[in-house]
Amino acid sequence: MRFLKHRKLVTSIVAGAAALMLSAPCLAQEEGSDDGPWPFVFMLRGEVDPTMMGDYSQAIQKIVGAHQQHDNGNVWAAYARLTGAGGPKFEFYLPMSKIGEMDAWTPNFQVVAAAYGPEEAVKIFQSVQECWTPESLLLAYNPTVSNPADGPYRSGPPAAAWHLKVVIEQGAVFEYVGMVQKIVEAHKSHENGLRWVGYSNAVGGHGNEFHYYIMMDKIGDIDGWPTNAQVMSDAIGAEAWGEMQQRLAEIGDSESEILLFSPPHSNAGVGEDG
Numbered sequence: 001m002r003f004l005k006h007r008k009l010v011t012s013i014v015a016g017a018a019a020l021m022l023s024a025p026c027l028a029q030e031e032g033s034d035d036g037p038w039p040f041v042f043m044l045r046g047e048v049d050p051t052m053m054g055d056y057s058q059a060i061q062k063i064v065g066a067h068q069q070h071d072n073g074n075v076w077a078a079y080a081r082l083t084g085a086g087g088p089k090f091e092f093y094l095p096m097s098k099i100g101e102m103d104a105w106t107p108n109f110q111v112v113a114a115a116y117g118p119e120e121a122v123k124i125f126q127s128v129q130e131c132w133t134p135e136s137l138l139l140a141y142n143p144t145v146s147n148p149a150d151g152p153y154r155s156g157p158p159a160a161a162w163h164l165k166v167v168i169e170q171g172a173v174f175e176y177v178g179m180v181q182k183i184v185e186a187h188k189s190h191e192n193g194l195r196w197v198g199y200s201n202a203v204g205g206h207g208n209e210f211h212y213y214i215m216m217d218k219i220g221d222i223d224g225w226p227t228n229a230q231v232m233s234d235a236i237g238a239e240a241w242g243e244m245q246q247r248l249a250e251i252g253d254s255e256s257e258i259l260l261f262s263p264p265h266s267n268a269g270v271g272e273d274g
Contacts, residue, residue: 046134
């Protein structure tokens with residue numbers, strides 16, 4: 001599992017300088033560690049009007065070009081949804097070692113206006129806004145629901161990622177985390193157990209959200225994954241896992257998707273340090 005090593009990532013791509021855009025799905029990291037999960041991730045996600053994909057893509061690529069030529073341009077990676085419900089969707093992630101890093105982000109409108117002029121910058125952001133209505137979240141790394149690999153996490157944007165979003169009903173978070181910890185322990189002790197990182201929403205989202213990421217070098221990596229049913233049945237027995245699975249469904253809603261790295265919409269800085 002690999003992640004961007006750059007701390008300076010993208011600001012907004014929505015109209016105006018107040019909205020934000022991000023870098024690749026990056027794991028949170030322990031402060032002071034170069035390879036561990038990032039403590040915070042700012043995420044921007046949203047569906048694109050299928051009839052306006054061309055306009056959206058063109059506008060984003062202009063923003064990419066502006067940041068590439070700017071002395072203080074930001075660096076990010078974009079991901080497009082390969083599977084999952086709904087229309088075309090893009091997600092952008094900005095990892096941070098501390099929240100205060102947001103104060104140093106270069107205003108996006110300033111960067112784009114420097115490249116194309118203020119009038120053209122306004123048109124670019126209007127085009128994005130017409131195509132895409134994103135939502136933003138500030139995610140905090142949650143080690144109690146994570147089973148991270150040893151790293152490194154910043155050797156470049158991964159080619160793909162499996163992303164699971166879970167929304168837990170009010171009052172059931174403590175119970176939920178307890179069950180996830182059992183799943184973590186089962187995968188740790190299993191010969192082919194999976195490795196992932198988990199985040200909780202600190203700001204934004206729909207209630208108590210948890211986001212899990214498994215990074216992949218290629219989509220085919222999924223073929224070798226064991227199922228939770230296999231891992232948990234080996235650990236606690238099929239009957240106990242069935243009861244846990246039923247309870248998880250009762251207290252939470254989940255959706256999963258496969259994300260693919262989208263180079264045309266990214267300014268990922270690949271190759272700067274190998």
